[in-house]
Amino acid sequence: MNLYVALKSVSALIALWFFVYYLWRDYRIDAFREHLFSIRDRMFMYAAEGNIRFDHPAYTSTRTRANLLIRHGHHLTLTRFTIVVLTHPTPDVRKILAEWARMTEDLPPDAQLKMLEFRLCISVASLQHMVYSSFFRYLIARPLTLFKDPFKVNELREHPTVANNVERLECDTVEQELPQEEAPALV
């Protein structure tokens, strides 16, 4: 075999390995954090405009969830998510929905909808991160989203059961990696 071709292939494979395991991974984590920061900032501005109190349980719980995902997002992978789905009991969606309804019952209807939208945006960001964190998965999934994009808030809004399952399981996944004292904060 031509030595030049062999060495060129070896260096290309080493470069690809470095790209896939380090550069792509770092890039996706940064992109995920940027996505969550933008949601958190929008929610902050919504509260700053007087639509919801900064100490309202719906605001604080959503912000805490965003903060913990920003901090521990590098632990959120599709493999770990799948393991949680396999090892943990299916979340009781009715209970979660009832809890959220109780938490937001004192808010005006448009604020309730807006806060739900922020929660859905976080779920969408998490799902997107889990799928796109692998370069090869990205190469397959990204072109498909041009025809049918599952990462849309409107799509999830029509499927509250899916959205709440994702949220609960995503919280469980990150919770597994949290220090003991921080785990209860993720609600």
Place this chain on the structure above:
Amino acid sequence: MATPSQKPTRTESDYQLSYKKIDSVTTVIRDIVKWGGIGFVVYCGYLSVAALAGRSTGANIFVKILGDAKVSNGLIALLIGGGWVYGIGQQYLRRRNIQRLVSAKNALERKLDPNRTSSHLTERGTTRPGDEI
């Protein structure tokens, strides 16, 4: 007649234990694929050079490689390398920009919400060293 023993209810710790067991196995498999892959590639590179052992000197190999390289390949390498440098440079600038802007933004937000909570990332928006593992 003895009554059949009831299956004990699984607790949160049981779920966590099951999770940790499977996660440990998948982490080991992932590391084997990652480091085994690069090890195999380096080994292939070694074999291709070793095939010339005794027949060519290091300088001969280097000259042969340069001689075989074509201008079009050089351009491709330049483009790819340029893309990497550009991407890494952009990342560096973005993180420096975060460091510059975020402290002022956080101070302003704290005026509106004194109990403002934080994500606890570093000043440059990267993972805190203690959170990496």
